[in-house]
Each structure stands twice: as C-alpha cells, then as structure tokens.
Amino acid sequence: MSTTASRRRPTWAGRNYTLLTASAVVTSLGSNGALIAAAFAVLAVGGDAGDVGLVAAARTLPLVLFLLIGGAVADRLPRHHVMVAANVLNCVSQGAFAVLMLAGEPLLWQMMLLSALGGTGQAFFGPAAEGMLLSSVDGEQAGRAFAVFRMAMQGSILGGAALGGAMVAAVGPGWVLAADAAAFAVAAALRAFLDVKHIPPRAPGGGLLSDLREGWREFSGRPWLWGIVVQFSLANAVVAAADAVYGPLVARDHLGGAAPWGLALGFFGGGTVVGALIMTRWKPVRLLFTGTLCVFPLALPSAALAVPVPVAVLCAVMFVTGVSVEVFGVSWMTALHQEIPEEKLSRVSAYDWFGSVALVPLATALAGPAEATLGRPEALWGCAALIVVATAAVLCVPDVRNLRRRTSRAVTGSPAADDRPEGVEPEVVEPEVVEPEVVEKA
CATH class of the missing domain: 1.20.1250.20 (MFS general substrate transporter like domains)
Known part of the structure; x- marks a missing residue:
C-alpha cells in the first residue's frame, strides 16, 4: 500500500x-x-x-x-x-x-x-x-x-x-x-509522524538571547530581506485597514451591503488559488523582481473602493489582485528555500510573520481617525499610494532585482557556482551574512 x-x-x-x-x-x-x-x-x-x-x-x-x-x-x-x-x-x-x-x-x-x-x-x-x-x-x-x-x-x-x-x-x-x-x-x-532524520543536529548555542541577537544580525545584513519586510509591513497594514474597515463601509453605502463585499472577498480568494495553480508551471528566473512587480496590483482594491466602482468591476479587481499576490508568495517562498540555511529558517520565518502583523493593529486603529480627518476616498487613495511607493522603493534594492533562481539548493544555503544557470552572474549577496527575515505577504 x-x-x-x-x-x-x-x-x-x-x-x-x-x-x-x-x-x-x-x-x-x-x-x-x-x-x-x-x-x-x-x-x-x-x-x-x-x-x-x-x-x-x-x-x-x-x-x-x-x-x-x-x-x-x-x-x-x-x-x-x-x-x-x-x-x-x-x-x-x-x-x-x-x-x-x-x-x-x-x-x-x-x-x-x-x-x-x-x-x-x-x-x-x-x-x-x-x-x-x-x-x-x-x-x-x-x-x-x-x-x-x-x-x-x-x-x-x-x-x-x-x-x-x-x-x-x-x-x-x-x-x-x-x-x-x-x-x-x-x-x-x-x-x-514527521521524519526529522534528514535535519542535522543543532550545534550548541549561546542561549536564547544570543540566538535572537544572531537573528537580528542576519536580518539587518540582507537588504533584500529587510527591504521586503518593511515593504510588506506597510502594505499589509494598509490592506488590513482597507479590507477590515473601509471595505465594509463602502459596501454598506454604495454596493448594497455585506453580500457584495463577501462576494468580492471570495473572488480574491479564488484569484489566489488560480495564482498558485499558475506557479505550479511557471518558474520565473528573477524571483524577487518578478514577485515584487506582482505586488503593485495590491493597490488596486483600495483604488477601486475609493472610486467606488460597481460590484462586477470590484470582483474583477479582487480576482486579479489575488492572482498577482500569490505569484509573489510562491516566488518569495522559493527564494527563502534557496537562500536561507536550514538551521536559520524558523528565525527568518519569525521575521516574516512579525513584519506581516506588527503594524496591522495600529493601521486598523488609525483607519477611523484618518477617515474623519481626510475623508474616506482620500484615505483609500492614500492606502493605494503607500503600496505603490513602498513597492517601487524595494525595486531600488539591487539584490531584489538580481536574485535568480538556481536549479538546486546548496546544503549551507549559500550559492554554489555550478548551480547557476548558464550565463547567469552570481547574486549580489554577502556570503558571511545569513538571513532572518521577513513577511507574510499573502
């Protein structure tokens, strides 16, 4: 069997x-x-x-x-x-x-x-x-x-x-x-029932605080890591404000209530499934560059709510956004798998999760005062603009543009020369530094 x-x-x-x-x-x-x-x-x-x-x-x-x-x-x-x-x-x-x-x-x-x-x-x-x-x-x-x-x-x-x-x-x-x-x-x-025999034994360390300090050094030494963490700390925060606070209000006032908003969120979820399906076949070579380009559509739902557009258009926007965000998500996980040594993976993931949720409570708390001060459409346009600016800024990081897919992952997590595709230059990554990281972006 x-x-x-x-x-x-x-x-x-x-x-x-x-x-x-x-x-x-x-x-x-x-x-x-x-x-x-x-x-x-x-x-x-x-x-x-x-x-x-x-x-x-x-x-x-x-x-x-x-x-x-x-x-x-x-x-x-x-x-x-x-x-x-x-x-x-x-x-x-x-x-x-x-x-x-x-x-x-x-x-x-x-x-x-x-x-x-x-x-x-x-x-x-x-x-x-x-x-x-x-x-x-x-x-x-x-x-x-x-x-x-x-x-x-x-x-x-x-x-x-x-x-x-x-x-x-x-x-x-x-x-x-x-x-x-x-x-x-x-x-x-x-x-x-998970089998962990393939994982090397952990070397004795200097204690939990030492591990945390080492994690910070790893994180701060990788521009592509902390750059994308900051990007998604901001992006996730404003998306949470738009989805949890402004979206239901726009739906109540302009779209017909909770049912159309639930339908739009369902289309977003469907888009993420389709995006993941696409990534089972597509293997972009420039992992983070391709993925980051696919973050720009994350600004579209806030812009659509600011107008606001009809329900059918909003559903289409949410679907496209779901597809593009999932392209980033798979590319990001592939980059982490390729670049991060096995013994550092969980600390990198912790920074990822931390970046994903750290600013969300603050953003949702400030959503109401921002609406009262600026107006709802203006606050939503601000959410969209912040996503675009943060994403464009990350593209200025050379490692984000240059990191390329390799056909195999070295045991230590560092690039191996014979793993690079023909004609591909080595990544601009400092070998001594290892990485803790960043965001949960979907």
Whole structure:
C-alpha cells in the first residue's frame, strides 16, 4: 500500500511534505471557521463591536510579542516538537472556549484569555511550521511544491470560512469552536509522524538571547530581506485597514451591503488559488523582481473602493489582485528555500510573520481617525499610494532585482557556482551574512 501511494505522489511530494500539507489543510479549515465563530460567540452573550475587537486584539498581541522568541525556539529545538506542542495548546484553548460557550455564557475576560493562549500557540507554531515546510522539499521542483501547498491552503481558507459561517448559523458558535479543537488534535497527531532524520543536529548555542541577537544580525545584513519586510509591513497594514474597515463601509453605502463585499472577498480568494495553480508551471528566473512587480496590483482594491466602482468591476479587481499576490508568495517562498540555511529558517520565518502583523493593529486603529480627518476616498487613495511607493522603493534594492533562481539548493544555503544557470552572474549577496527575515505577504 505505501509503495503504491508513493508512486501516485510526485517525486517532490515526500512523506513530510504530504503530512505537512494535509495537517495544514485540516487546521486551516477549522481555524478560519473558528475566527467567525469567536466573533459571533462574543455577540451571542451580549457583547458589542468593541468586545469583538478586544477578543481579536487579545489573540493578536501575544502573536506579535512571542513571534521572534518562537522563531529562535524552533531553530533550537526539533521543529516538529514545537509544532505539536503548539497544536496541543490551541486544541486545549479552543476546546475550553467551546465548553464555556456550550455550557452557558462565558465572561469577556475568559474569552480574551483563551484567545490569548491561541495567539501564543500560533506565535510558536508559525515559524516552526514554515521552517519545517521549507526544509521538506529540495531541488528545482521546490517552487512547484510551494505553489501546490499554497493552493491547498488558499482553498481551505475559502472552504473554512464558508463552512464556518454556515455551521455558526446552523448549530451555533460553540460547536464550530469544538470542531476547531478537534482539527488541532488531528493535526497534532499527523505532525507527530514527521521524519526529522534528514535535519542535522543543532550545534550548541549561546542561549536564547544570543540566538535572537544572531537573528537580528542576519536580518539587518540582507537588504533584500529587510527591504521586503518593511515593504510588506506597510502594505499589509494598509490592506488590513482597507479590507477590515473601509471595505465594509463602502459596501454598506454604495454596493448594497455585506453580500457584495463577501462576494468580492471570495473572488480574491479564488484569484489566489488560480495564482498558485499558475506557479505550479511557471518558474520565473528573477524571483524577487518578478514577485515584487506582482505586488503593485495590491493597490488596486483600495483604488477601486475609493472610486467606488460597481460590484462586477470590484470582483474583477479582487480576482486579479489575488492572482498577482500569490505569484509573489510562491516566488518569495522559493527564494527563502534557496537562500536561507536550514538551521536559520524558523528565525527568518519569525521575521516574516512579525513584519506581516506588527503594524496591522495600529493601521486598523488609525483607519477611523484618518477617515474623519481626510475623508474616506482620500484615505483609500492614500492606502493605494503607500503600496505603490513602498513597492517601487524595494525595486531600488539591487539584490531584489538580481536574485535568480538556481536549479538546486546548496546544503549551507549559500550559492554554489555550478548551480547557476548558464550565463547567469552570481547574486549580489554577502556570503558571511545569513538571513532572518521577513513577511507574510499573502
């Protein structure tokens, strides 16, 4: 049976990759439904929009605080142990949330505490999971493997949100939270079977603080890393403000309500799936240059909302944006896999996650005052302009323009001369420095 199954899988879809993809789909289905369920759980016990925001902030704050520590821990300990422990924590916290909801009326502080535990688990899980995924594939098919993984993830995000919304309406938020807890339990069991024999033993280090200092040196020494981190810190922040604050308001005032806005978000999700599908075939040579060019369309939704355009045009804009953002996402993961030494992957991923979420709470908090001061259309045009300016600035970094795809990944993560395609000059990368990194851009 195992031989037959392995024959059916592509050569790049090894055991670890298959387990990681399957477990990620399971948790993504549960978690995206649970995000909806948590909001409705707060409302079901009499909470208002402010209480919903407090519960959401309780999850985000520990995620920001512990991400860099989570990356250092995942590079020091076996990553699959960190992943399983984080999944168990998420299972317990979501299970307790479900029990409180099904048994009666949970208090706001209880929901905030359990959400904070979930965010803490995610802070340790995220860097470990990305490091494990990046180390699970090798060779020139890595880009295709990442594209398939991201396609599965985007599909499960869409499915999880739709299924979660339907389940909340049918059986209530408590049972959706219970289903999420069960999903974490299943994922923890799958991840416990990951094979880490191929990963070299960790060399003794100088402690957690030393690892964090080393991570900062790695990060600050790579212009293409910190440049794209800054770019996406800004881009993700203004996109969050546009999507979470301005989008629903524009939909209410001009597009006909929540249903058209949900449809537009669905088209964005569909675009990400199509973008990942495209990247299973397309292998751009100039990874970061191509990917960064595909970030410019991220400004289009804010501009479309500023006009505002009809629903059909907005859906088309969101679809194109989803496609282009996913081209960047796959190119970025391929670049990290190619350039980052295996023992640094989780710290690099921690900077990626940190850059993705650090400015989001501030941007969403300032969205209302910005609208009151400038006006909604002006604030949205400002969001679009900031994305364009930040992306254009990143293209001024030579390494972003010059980094090229290689056919294989050196064991140390440094470029190997005989791995470069014929006629391709070596990248402008300083060999002594290694990289921690940057953003979650999709």
